[in-house]
Amino acid sequence: MSNGSNSYNNSVALEGAISEVLSFPLFKGLSPDQIRNLIGTGTIHIQKHRDILFHGGSQATHFGIVLSGAYKLSRVTHLGDDAVIHFSSRGDVLAALVMAQENPAYPLTARAMGPSRALMIPRHTYVESWLATPGLVASIQGLLSSRMGRFQSQRVMQRAPLTSKIAALLLQLVSKNEDQEQMVISLPLTRKEIADTLGVAVESVIRIMSDWDKNGIINTTDQEIRLLQPERIIQEMES
């Protein structure tokens, strides 16, 4: 798949992966045996911050399931900076859509954000087994549907002031969280990445978020962003 990544193809580790994966909503309604068949040919990739899982443009031989950590999916613009398309975390599928094509290439580059693990499964397994399992296809389409929905809400915000866009993005990211109570985005998310996601300049993002930080509306560390006063963020979004 990629250059500097540690790949294990170890049956013990893989057994571990199966037990991890059992609880994913993706596989809801499937028996452990079915799941074993669906991921049996996969390999586990253990990566550290900024490691590349696959490179946009290269031949798409595998698709992936995020086991832990997170991946940033991005493309390079003609100016050389990144355009971030999506953040994938635990339970998300990667590059599934292109698997159905004849001789696919990865449309995006996937890069680990902090230490992350992904299960990479060869394309033929997708074509032969995944596509033939209606419940699974429905789950994948559900994931894609929510990803599409997120795209669309961002498009709707395009005319809004930058403050609203950032607020909307933060709220979108917390809503992906598993524990809905906590207003926390548990991603090592830099201001630059936020800027690249929104397609704006870093400085502009910094000016707004550092201000929020100072005013105790949010709290940012290297590991997470905590919304201390979500009401104010919602207010900012709507203004």
Added chain:
Amino acid sequence: MSNGSNSYNNSVALEGAISEVLSFPLFKGLSPDQIRNLIGTGTIHIQKHRDILFHGGSQATHFGIVLSGAYKLSRVTHLGDDAVIHFSSRGDVLAALVMAQENPAYPLTARAMGPSRALMIPRHTYVESWLATPGLVASIQGLLSSRMGRFQSQRVMQRAPLTSKIAALLLQLVSKNEDQEQMVISLPLTRKEIADTLGVAVESVIRIMSDWDKNGIINTTDQEIRLLQPERIIQEMES
């Protein structure tokens, strides 16, 4: 589905639809009998300019296939203007992704651009028959994949000057064309719709496109946009 739309549920018309639909890439590799089963319970909607096929937020009881004409998929922003997400033309599927969900709502509003016809098929047909036909699922994922790709290229252009964005959009739209030779976008596409697609002000689009029009780089009528000097458009995109 919707208020002011003429709906026919006429078996003769439907037979006609089947013959129309046979040639769609979507159904490649399926027998006429299979196709008949897959769309048998559908109804044909004949619509005129600006008619609504389905309304964003309402219950998604059917999904659609565009038979002729085109549909604009959009959402309303908090300011009241439209954000256009996609243009669907002949052979495209509508609202397929949400069908896999439990109790789905249409995420977008679909509005006819010029006289258009769509085949609307009930959700249960999707869940029971479409999802269980691997080749068909692969085709749908292929369509979605190219739609996603288009999204992503737009995201990549976000930091570019407006001139480049418009150029890129025009080139994207010609590339959907069936006859690749002709540099023509055969959609009744207004400047306002282009602005709503890019999330910018109408006036800005007008200033740029009218200039191109005057300089013979493009030629716009109510029915189509013709790229007279595609090289110049490509140049504009890259600048």
Added chain:
DNA sequence: CGCCTCTTTGAGCTCAATCAAGGTGTGTGG
């Protein structure tokens, strides 16, 4: 004939981009 949507042009203004310059933390290799 009046309503509605789209197009056009001009003038002024503003938000965010750009440029510049310095600060911090982490990893890397000599």
Added chain:
DNA sequence: CCACACACCTTGATTGAGCTCAAAGAGGCG
């Protein structure tokens, strides 16, 4: 262990692309 590179963060000053507002014309439709 130090020095250097690299990536990110910060702040200020300046500028300009595109927005807003305004006002008017042109076609299409009921």
